[in-house]
Amino acid sequence: MTAVRAARDLRPVACGDRRQSLSVICHMLKNMKKKRIVLLIIIIVIIAGILYYHLPIKRVGIKSELIMIGDFDNNNKWDNNDLQLFEKFLKNPFEYSNIFAIKADINKNNYIDDEDIKFLIHLYKSNDPYEASQKYYDTEKSIFPRPRELFRYIPITEYIQRPIYIIKNQIIHNAPFEFIKQLELPQEILSYKDKILYEIYDEVIRLILAYNKRKLNKIEQEYAQNKFKYCDNLYKKQEYYNFT
Ligand SMILES: [Ca+2]
Ligand SMILES: [Ca+2]
Numbered sequence: 001m002t003a004v005r006a007a008r009d010l011r012p013v014a015c016g017d018r019r020q021s022l023s024v025i026c027h028m029l030k031n032m033k034k035k036r037i038v039l040l041i042i043i044i045v046i047i048a049g050i051l052y053y054h055l056p057i058k059r060v061g062i063k064s065e066l067i068m069i070g071d072f073d074n075n076n077k078w079d080n081n082d083l084q085l086f087e088k089f090l091k092n093p094f095e096y097s098n099i100f101a102i103k104a105d106i107n108k109n110n111y112i113d114d115e116d117i118k119f120l121i122h123l124y125k126s127n128d129p130y131e132a133s134q135k136y137y138d139t140e141k142s143i144f145p146r147p148r149e150l151f152r153y154i155p156i157t158e159y160i161q162r163p164i165y166i167i168k169n170q171i172i173h174n175a176p177f178e179f180i181k182q183l184e185l186p187q188e189i190l191s192y193k194d195k196i197l198y199e200i201y202d203e204v205i206r207l208i209l210a211y212n213k214r215k216l217n218k219i220e221q222e223y224a225q226n227k228f229k230y231c232d233n234l235y236k237k238q239e240y241y242n243f244t
Contacts, residue, residue: 064153067099069106069145070120083124090117090167094206098162102154105163106145111189111198112165119144164202171208177228179235180204196240203243 070078072085089096089104093112104112106119119136122144126132129147136144154160166189172180185201186194216224234242 063157064155067103067152067154069103069150069152070123072100072103078123078127078129080124083121086120086124092209093165094209098160099154101163101165102152102160106150108145108149108152110161110163112163112167114167117167123150164198165205166198166201169205171205171212174212175204175208176211176224177231179232180208183235193240200240200243 068074068076070082070086072082072089075081086104089100090112093101093104101112104116104120106123107113107115109115122136123129123132126135129145129150133144133146136142166185172183175181180201183197183201183204185197189195189198211224231243234240
C-alpha cells in the first residue's frame with residue numbers, strides 16, 4: 001500500500017517536469033529571431049543545391065518530338081500537297097532528311113516500301129484517318145494503320161535510323177556497274193542476309209543518283225571505274241560485308 005501511494009505521489013511530479021520542458025522549448029522557439037530562421041533556410045537550400053549538382057549522378061535529358069506520319073509540309077493535315085511532296089521524295093529520296101523518310105514509313109517496318117506508297121496514297125484520298133481506315137477495310141479487306149499510329153514520338157537527342165529504301169527503281173538499268181543488274185532481291189526480308197542485300201540496294205540507288213548528278217573529270221572517272229570493278233568482284237564472291 002505504501003508503494004502504491006508513493007507512485008501516486010510521484011506521477012504529478014513527472015507530468016510537471018514534462019510540461020516544464022515543453023514550455024522551455026516553446027519559449028526558445030519564440031525567442032528565435034526571424035533573421036536566423038531565414039539564414040538557416042538559405043544554408044539548407046545552398047547545401048541541397050551543392051549536393052544535387054555535384055553528386056556523381058549522370059543526368060540525361062530525354063527529349064522527343066511528336067511527328068505526324070505523312071504530313072510532309074507540317075501543316076497538321078493530310079492533303080494534296082503532302083502527296084506531291086511524297087512523289088518527289090520517291091524519285092530522289094536521299095535529298096530529303098531522315099525525319100522526312102521516317103514520316104514516309106507509315107507501316108513502321110523501317111523500310112520505304114510498296115505498302116507505304118499504297119497506304120499514303122489511300123490516306124491522301126480521304127484526308128481523314130478514321131475514314132481511310134474504314135474505306136481500306138471495305139475495299140481491300142485488310143487493315144490500315146490506326147489513327148493513333150499516325151503519330152510518333154521521335155527522340156531528338158540521339159541518332160535515328162533512316163528507313164531503308166527498297167522500292168524497285170528503274171534507275172538501276174543505267175547503273176555504271178554490272179552487279180546491281182544481277183542483284184536478286186528476295187520477295188520478303190526474312191533473314192539477316194536479306195536485310196544486308198536490301199541495304200546494299202539502298203546504297204547503290206543513292207550512289208547512282210549522286211553519280212548521275214555530277215560530271216566527273218577523267219581522273220575521277222578512272223578512280224570510279226576501279227571502284228565499280230571492285231564492287232562487281234565483291235558481289236561475285238558474295239562478300240557483302242565489304243560493301244558497307
Ligand atoms: Ca500536310
Ligand atoms: Ca515501310
